[in-house]
Amino acid sequence: MATVSLRDEVTELLQQLIRLDTVNPPGNESVAAELLRDYLEQNGVRCELLGRVPERMNLIARIPGCAGGPRLLFLSHTDTVLADPAEWRVDPWSGEVLEGQVWGRGALDMKGQVAASAVAIASLAREGFEPAGDLIFAACADEEVGEGEDFGLQWLCREHPESVRAEYSLNEGAGERLELGGKTFYLCSTAEKMTAPFRLRVRGRSGHASMPAIADNALVKAARLIEGLGRFAGSPRLGPETEALLAAMTGGHVPPAERALATARSVHPLAGELLEPLLAMTVSPTMIQASNKRNVIPAVCDVTVDCRLLPGQTQAEAERSVRSALGEGDYEIEWLQSYGGTRSPAATPLWNAVDSFVRQIEPDARALPVCLAGFTDSHWVRSAFATVAYGFFPMRAMEAELASRLIHSADERVAVDDLALGVDFLRHAATSL
Numbered sequence: 001m002a003t004v005s006l007r008d009e010v011t012e013l014l015q016q017l018i019r020l021d022t023v024n025p026p027g028n029e030s031v032a033a034e035l036l037r038d039y040l041e042q043n044g045v046r047c048e049l050l051g052r053v054p055e056r057m058n059l060i061a062r063i064p065g066c067a068g069g070p071r072l073l074f075l076s077h078t079d080t081v082l083a084d085p086a087e088w089r090v091d092p093w094s095g096e097v098l099e100g101q102v103w104g105r106g107a108l109d110m111k112g113q114v115a116a117s118a119v120a121i122a123s124l125a126r127e128g129f130e131p132a133g134d135l136i137f138a139a140c141a142d143e144e145v146g147e148g149e150d151f152g153l154q155w156l157c158r159e160h161p162e163s164v165r166a167e168y169s170l171n172e173g174a175g176e177r178l179e180l181g182g183k184t185f186y187l188c189s190t191a192e193k194m195t196a197p198f199r200l201r202v203r204g205r206s207g208h209a210s211m212p213a214i215a216d217n218a219l220v221k222a223a224r225l226i227e228g229l230g231r232f233a234g235s236p237r238l239g240p241e242t243e244a245l246l247a248a249m250t251g252g253h254v255p256p257a258e259r260a261l262a263t264a265r266s267v268h269p270l271a272g273e274l275l276e277p278l279l280a281m282t283v284s285p286t287m288i289q290a291s292n293k294r295n296v297i298p299a300v301c302d303v304t305v306d307c308r309l310l311p312g313q314t315q316a317e318a319e320r321s322v323r324s325a326l327g328e329g330d331y332e333i334e335w336l337q338s339y340g341g342t343r344s345p346a347a348t349p350l351w352n353a354v355d356s357f358v359r360q361i362e363p364d365a366r367a368l369p370v371c372l373a374g375f376t377d378s379h380w381v382r383s384a385f386a387t388v389a390y391g392f393f394p395m396r397a398m399e400a401e402l403a404s405r406l407i408h409s410a411d412e413r414v415a416v417d418d419l420a421l422g423v424d425f426l427r428h429a430a431t432s433l
């Protein structure tokens with residue numbers, strides 16, 4: 001268990017981090033990087049600030065390995081999404097402690113884990129811990145936007161690869177405690193779907209809007225296709241994470257992919273919700289652009305579609321599915337910039353560290369691998385260095401459903417008990433790997 005002093009230490013550090021406004025855009029993450037550097041250097045941890053511009057620094061801290069062993073990287077980001085104080089019970093940048101919880105923007109996503117990682121590495125350094133391989137802590141800028149010019153982990157992997165190269169990494173992504181089929185699980189993310197948006201360009205013929213018959217309205221033609229996208233259902237497919245989830249829920253019986261969703265729902269509605277986006281690719285039309293003038297019938301209508309593929313699924317395969325669902329027509333599909341879609345194996349020494357921690361805190365509970373429907377920075381180290389990267393920050397005091405509602409929303413807060421549990425876990429991972 002984290003001692004009383006570690007518990008206070010992580011709470012205070014998180015309060016200080018929340019009080020720094022690092023809403024992205026614009027980010028201004030250097031204030032957080034400097035606070036962390038001062039704290040870590042006071043504890044004897046070597047630090048370095050790296051960044052593309054002075055106001056958006058990344059902090060890298062390291063306890064050097066003494067035996068050339070595998071490196072472990074605690075990954076995190078210091079930027080947050082915005083907050084509207086009018087919607088909050090407390091000032092979102094107050095870091096107030098109320099009812100045993102630290103309140104403020106970023107408490108869950110993810111300054112809480114930033115503070116816990118910093119306290120874990122600082123406390124290990126104070127105790128004279130000598131890891132076999134480097135123990136590294138990266139508090140990165142620019143995770144929440146990550147489009148266009150990059151300032152965070154993607155930039156570090158490209159411009160300063162040695163600063164973050166590691167065999168193993170722990171980041172945000174999961175850690176929720178769930179009871180399924182009478183058993184207790186802690187989710188640990190090992191994979192992510194690929195974010196692969198595309199543009200559907202529908203073609204017609206322009207004309208004056210007062211004479212619709214002479215034109216061929218691309219916007220009207222797009223309507224049928226948008227409806228088709230709304231009805232689209234990718235064919236379900238099981239992967240290692242969904243198989244593990246189904247096996248855990250059913251006590252070992254994995255149904256065929258077509259029956260997986262019904263099986264999960266019969267166990268628990270939440271299990272169905274968790275499984276559904278992980279069974280198939282999804283498409284969601286989200287933006288549309290046609291004529292710029294009210295009286296001109298558009299010759300072109302562009303529909304932007306958010307599309308998420310299963311790890312390993314290709315855009316070519318997805319395009320065939322979308323085309324066969326939409327049928328023939330005057331349209332083109334253009335793939336936009338994609339990211340994510342990587343997976344780490346679940347049979348590794350890092351997995352053993354996660355699972356052994358879970359058994360230590362709850363002897364009957366197990367760690368369960370999951371694929372995320374979204375995207376985290378773990379993707380960058382998986383693709384740059386083949387790092388075994390997991391998302392895990394155990395959460396026992398706060399209900400998983402409440403936490404998922406609070407992320408990016410009003411009244412975001414983290415239980416002090418969970419912060420202390422996070423410090424315990426990260427110390428356990430570093431010392432047992």
Ligand SMILES: [Zn+2]
Nearest residue numbers: 109110143172
């Ligand atoms: Zn995050």
